[in-house]
Amino acid sequence: ETVLTQSPATLSLSPGERATLSCRASQSVSSHLAWYQQKAGQAPRLLIYDASNRASGTPARFSGSGSGTDFTLTISNLEPEDLAVYYCQQRSNCPWTFGQGTKVEIK
Amino acid sequence: QVQLRQWGAGLLKPSETLSLTCAVYGGSFSGYYWTWIRQPPGKGLEWIGEINHHGSTNYNPSLKSRVTISVDTTKNQFSLKLSSVTAADTAIYFCVRGWEAATAQDVWGKGTTVTVSS
Numbered sequence: 005e006t007v008l009t010q011s012p013a014t015l016s017l018s019p020g021e022r023a024t025l026s027c028r029a030s031q032s033v034s035s036h037l038a039w040y041q042q043k044a045g046q047a048p049r050l051l052i053y054d055a056s057n058r059a060s061g062t063p064a065r066f067s068g069s070g071s072g073t074d075f076t077l078t079i080s081n082l083e084p085e086d087l088a089v090y091y092c093q094q095r096s097n098c099p100w101t102f103g104q105g106t107k108v109e110i111k
Numbered sequence: 112q113v114q115l116r117q118w119g120a121g122l123l124k125p126s127e128t129l130s131l132t133c134a135v136y137g138g139s140f141s142g143y144y145w146t147w148i149r150q151p152p153g154k155g156l157e158w159i160g161e162i163n164h165h166g167s168t169n170y171n172p173s174l175k176s177r178v179t180i181s182v183d184t185t186k187n188q189f190s191l192k193l194s195s196v197t198a199a200d201t202a203i204y205f206c207v208r209g210w211e212a213a214t215a216q217d218v219w220g221k222g223t224t225v226t227v228s229s
Binding site: 038047054094103105 | 155157171172173205209210213214217219221222
C-alpha cells in the first residue's frame with residue numbers, strides 16, 4: 005500500500021504568514037493526489053485536485069504543487085478561518101490512502 | 112447543487128452488521144464513483160471502498176472480506192454493509208462523490224457516527 009507521510013504534524017503560524025504543508029508518498033502517485041481541509045466537527049472539503057488544480061470555491065491563497073512522490077500545499081497569507089486539519093490523498097495505487105494529516109493552528 | 116444525505120443505525124453490538132445508505136440529490140449518478148470513507152474518533156481518514164453507476168466495485172483489501180457496497184440507480188442511492196463489526200469499526204462514516212476523470216472527492220455527506228459496543 006502507498007503510504008503518505010505528511011509533515012509537519014502541527015503548524016502554528018500567525019495570520020498573514022505562509023504555511024507550507026508537505027505530503028510524501030512511499031511510491032510514485034504521478035499527479036493523482038488531492039488535498040482536503042477538515043474543520044472541527046465537519047466533513048472534509050476538497051481544496052486541490054490532481055496535485056495542483058483548485059477546486060470550485062477554493063480561495064486563491066491555496067495552491068498545490070508536486071508530482072511523483074513529493075507534494076506541497078501552500079497557504080499564502082494565512083487567515084484565522086484556515087484553522088483546520090489538512091489531509092492529502094492518493095488515487096494512483098489501490099487501496100487509495102490518506103496522509104495522517106497536518107493540523108494548522110493560528111497564533 | 113448536489114447533496115448527499117446518509118442514514119443508518121448508529122449503535123451496534125459486536126458481530127452485528129453495519130448498514131448505511133446514502134441518497135444523491137440534485138445531480139447525475141453517472142460519471143462518478145460513489146465512496147465510503149470512515150474516520151475513527153480523533154484519527155485520520157480511511158477509504159473503505161467505492162462503486163460506479165454500473166455497479167463495479169473496488170474495496171480496501173483490509174476490509175474486503177466484510178464489505179459490500181451496492182447501488183440502486185433507480186433511487187439514486189448507494190449503500191454500505193460491513194459485517195461482523197467490532198469496537199475497531201467505531202467511527203464516523205462518510206458517503207462521498209468522486210470524479211471518475213480526476214483525483215477529487217468533491218461532495219461529502221455529513222457523516223454518520225457508528226458506535227460498536229456490547
